[in-house]
Amino acid sequence: MVMALQIEPVVRAALLEDFGRGGDITSEATIPAESTASAALIARDHGVVAGIEVARTAFRLVDSSIEFTALISDGDDVAPGTEIARMSGPARSLLTAERTALNFISHLSGVATATANIARAIAHTSARVCCTRKTTPGLRALEKYAVRAGGGINHRFGLDDAVLIKDNHIAVAGGIKSALGAARARVGHMVKIEIEVDTLDQLREVLEVGADAVLLDNMVPTVLAQAVELVDGRAITEASGRISIEQAREVAEAGVDLISSGWLTHSSPILDIGLDIQIEGAN
Secondary structure (H helix, E strand, O other): OOOHHHHHHHHHHHHHHHHOOOOOHHHHHHOOOOOEEEEEEEEOOOEEOOOHHHHHHHHHHHOOOOEEEEOOOOOOEEOOOOEEEEEEEEHHHHHHHHHHHHHHHHHHHHHHHHHHHHHHHOOOOOOEEEOOOOOOOOOHHHHHHHHHHOOOEOOOOOOOOOEEEOHHHHHHHOOHHHHHHHHHHHOOOOOOEEEEEOOHHHHHHHHHHOOOEEEEEOOOHHHHHHHHHHHOOOOEEEEEOOOOHHHHHHHHHOOOOEEEOOHHHHOOOOOOEEEEEEEOOOO
């Protein structure tokens, strides 16, 4: 679960962006201040939900008197028409919070849904799907949470929690052995070291020195299978490189431990979720 301490600043910033200088002038001009209403967040498509607490926070920050009741949990599958949550309170406040709440829950549910689709495609293997640092600025913790809600796991959260030596690092450091040697001399015993390779020859060079994990970048499944055989359990194997849902099954069947995908967080389509509102006392 993402903590409220992580959620609130992001949601508050989004609401302030939406409020602008004058607040919700449409609702204030058209809705009597005393009007109350009930509303529901409703799925318009099949998918996996994530971000219910984020939506709750949007309504709470706008108006603490809004009652918000979640009807399902993050990670649950939904079909069109599924009620995700119900709200009640001042009509103006419900309408003011609506778009921010929907923006968050639709996006995060889209991330969870895409992750779940890959997780299902590779469920017959031992491979796991994970995300990357290719996240929306400011939303990393939430998007990585959504990946977990969809059945995936997280890669590193930032530059400070693991060493990932990529091709540009190798080029500047003077080669694979130089880069790995420098990393081992610099970091503590609790820090994992992963290195990216593009070819089997590079992989052989890595295995001579040793690494905790190898990132097998843009390799076709037949080459991935050879790479897994070469590693022979001496390091975690991670396949990466624009791997789609359609390709994930064959990549996983090559025997890799992980499939990492940046598009899960930066390009997943939203899950269509709407808000239906009813003014209390209306027929």
